[in-house]
Amino acid sequence: MATLLFEIGCEELPASACRAAEAELPALCAEHLGEAPASVYVTPRRLAALVEDLPEHEPDEWVKGPPVHVGEEAAAGFARRRGVSRESLDERDGFLGVVVPGKPLRDTLPERIDAIVRGLVFAKTMRWDASGARFPRPIRWRCVKLDGETLEGGRSPGRRFAAGPVEIPNAAAYPAAR
Numbered sequence: 001m002a003t004l005l006f007e008i009g010c011e012e013l014p015a016s017a018c019r020a021a022e023a024e025l026p027a028l029c030a031e032h033l034g035e036a037p038a039s040v041y042v043t044p045r046r047l048a049a050l051v052e053d054l055p056e057h058e059p060d061e062w063v064k065g066p067p068v069h070v071g072e073e074a075a076a077g078f079a080r081r082r083g084v085s086r087e088s089l090d091e092r093d094g095f096l097g098v099v100v101p102g103k104p105l106r107d108t109l110p111e112r113i114d115a116i117v118r119g120l121v122f123a124k125t126m127r128w129d130a131s132g133a134r135f136p137r138p139i140r141w142r143c144v145k146l147d148g149e150t151l152e153g154g155r156s157p158g159r160r161f162a163a164g165p166v167e168i169p170n171a172a173a174y175p176a177a178r
Helices: 016-031 070-081 105-119 171-177
Strands: 001-009 039-041 046-054 061-067 090-092 093-098 139-146 147-152 156-157 165-168
Touching: 001 105, 001 171, 016 039, 016 046, 016 105, 039 171, 061 070, 061 090, 061 165, 070 093, 093 105, 105 139, 105 147, 139 156, 139 171
Parallel strands: none
Antiparallel strands: 001 046, 001 139, 039 046, 061 093, 090 093, 139 147, 156 165
């Protein structure tokens, strides 16, 4: 099981946006990551979540194909689309299908975190860059750590006037490092 930290840094958020983000982040994490965060950290300049006990791989998925009675031609076409041989198709409940192995968590995290950021709903938003993402203020940095591995960023700007960038050695060390 893995521990994930993601931090979104931006310009000063209004208090209403901080309250909205704090209320929405747990549900969005549960929806897109499959696990609610152990801790959510919200300040005017950053939104962060620490999610523990994430599985390292997505579960395997059975993809349903054509019914068994349809014929060999449909089964061969389904197998060809999935990149497997006709003989490797399984039969379940009168349908042919194939088991697709789950992807590693680190490969799917960028899309999942992007979905969480895009899923945050605020009263007033703007588009700040070419990505089309709407947010109340411009996003200036992102820090994503999966256990000790840096997937994006790796450092978090410290307090605005008191400190420089803070190195985050691993996801679990975030509360002590900030």
